[in-house]
Amino acid sequence: MENTKERKEMEQAPVMDVVVNGNGTATIDATKAKLISKRKLFTLPQWAVAWIVLIPALIFIVMFMLYPIINTFLYAFIQDFEYIPKAGSFALGQFLSRVSSGKGLTPTFGFGNFAVVLSNQVFLKSILNTAELVIVEVPLTIIISLLIATFLNSIKALKGLYQTIFFLPYVTNSIALGLVFNMAFSKTPGGLINIVLMRVFGVENPINWLSSTGYITEAGVNTGAATRFHQGVVIVTYSLWNGIAFKILVFMSGLATIDKQYYDAAKIDGSSSFTIWRRITLPLLSPQILYITITSFIGSFKMYTGVLAVYQGTEAKPHYFGGDTGEEWMPVVGWLYRELELSYTKPGISSAGSLVLLGIIMIITVAQFAVSKKRVHY
Numbered sequence: 001m002e003n004t005k006e007r008k009e010m011e012q013a014p015v016m017d018v019v020v021n022g023n024g025t026a027t028i029d030a031t032k033a034k035l036i037s038k039r040k041l042f043t044l045p046q047w048a049v050a051w052i053v054l055i056p057a058l059i060f061i062v063m064f065m066l067y068p069i070i071n072t073f074l075y076a077f078i079q080d081f082e083y084i085p086k087a088g089s090f091a092l093g094q095f096l097s098r099v100s101s102g103k104g105l106t107p108t109f110g111f112g113n114f115a116v117v118l119s120n121q122v123f124l125k126s127i128l129n130t131a132e133l134v135i136v137e138v139p140l141t142i143i144i145s146l147l148i149a150t151f152l153n154s155i156k157a158l159k160g161l162y163q164t165i166f167f168l169p170y171v172t173n174s175i176a177l178g179l180v181f182n183m184a185f186s187k188t189p190g191g192l193i194n195i196v197l198m199r200v201f202g203v204e205n206p207i208n209w210l211s212s213t214g215y216i217t218e219a220g221v222n223t224g225a226a227t228r229f230h231q232g233v234v235i236v237t238y239s240l241w242n243g244i245a246f247k248i249l250v251f252m253s254g255l256a257t258i259d260k261q262y263y264d265a266a267k268i269d270g271s272s273s274f275t276i277w278r279r280i281t282l283p284l285l286s287p288q289i290l291y292i293t294i295t296s297f298i299g300s301f302k303m304y305t306g307v308l309a310v311y312q313g314t315e316a317k318p319h320y321f322g323g324d325t326g327e328e329w330m331p332v333v334g335w336l337y338r339e340l341e342l343s344y345t346k347p348g349i350s351s352a353g354s355l356v357l358l359g360i361i362m363i364i365t366v367a368q369f370a371v372s373k374k375r376v377h378y
Contacts, residue, residue, distance in 0.1 A: 074091035142292055
């Protein structure tokens with residue numbers, strides 16, 4: 001209401017803002033001056049407006065990023081830690097409540113949790129499992145997505161249709177996609193992959209891809225438990241299918257920014273298509289390649305949902321990742337979740353494990369930046 005009244009007063013005010021006096025001096029119209037001074041009273045400084053705009057984002061960052069990070073660091077370095085009911089979820093508050101209560105073992109700060117984590121054979125195996133998957137999956141995903149992006153960028157007919165088809169995995173639920181792969185790689189002859197292998201390639205018996213129990217064929221042959229290799233093939237195939245969509249999108253955006261004059265000049269010089277792709281396209285896509293490489297390594301080391309989704313329904317065991325013990329292809333994050341669930345009141349071990357994973361990712365990222373300094377062209 002007040003703003004409406006001011007607007008009406010402004011509209012009814014004289015058109016002349018400045019009045020020239022007889023002696024040659026100029027003064028601002030009294031009505032206009034009053035309204036301008038009144039508006040200045042309600043004008044916020046620029047820094048205040050900026051903080052008001054940032055407050056929602058800052059609340060989100062503090063609650064869901066900064067607070068968990070600080071908590072994880074504190075949990076990781078508090079030894080013999082155990083939750084006290086009604087003491088809150090903040091680690092330092094829990095620690096002080098534990099000390100002041102005088103009940104049981106008083107926790108102290110130290111590196112005991114890290115010693116437990118690094119001496120845990122399952123944790124070390126999970127790191128090796130993750131490293132093996134990363135070494136195979138990341139290069140394959142980058143190469144395949146780069147080739148597909150180059151192909152899509154060079155065609156005109158049905159380009160939008162192909163882009164939609166390749167982008168579908170990105171918008172598909174990971175659990176649903178994992179269930180599809182679980183069914184496609186079924187150990188029975190009715191599994192899609194086994195149908196193709198048996199009818200097209202002449203494989204005699206179905207292959208057990210994931211399950212720890214074999215399949216008895218009509219001839220009485222037991223296919224046996226799934227081998228580590230076969231399980232790895234399923235996981236890598238799932239990761240490739242689930243991961244190429246976003247990478248294709250990034251590479252296509254990079255290809256769209258390359259000046260066509262480079263290609264025209266190379267064609268005039270008689271360069272072949274492969275030479276043009278190797279000498280022009282790849283160097284000019286180096287920023288996108290670096291970005292995809294770093295994000296792929298980080299994402300692959302944090303893989304959990306994809307591996308868990310592939311094994312869903314295979315065995316009636318929680319946190320099952322293949323084999324008799326469920327640890328055949330357990331990733332690092334899978335171990336962290338299982339450890340946190342098994343000892344929920346003592347989160348120090350899983351917190352220390354997450355910091356070890358963070359250290360591995362940071363070392364790899366720094367190494368990638370160092371290696372790429374002379375190879376990336378901006």
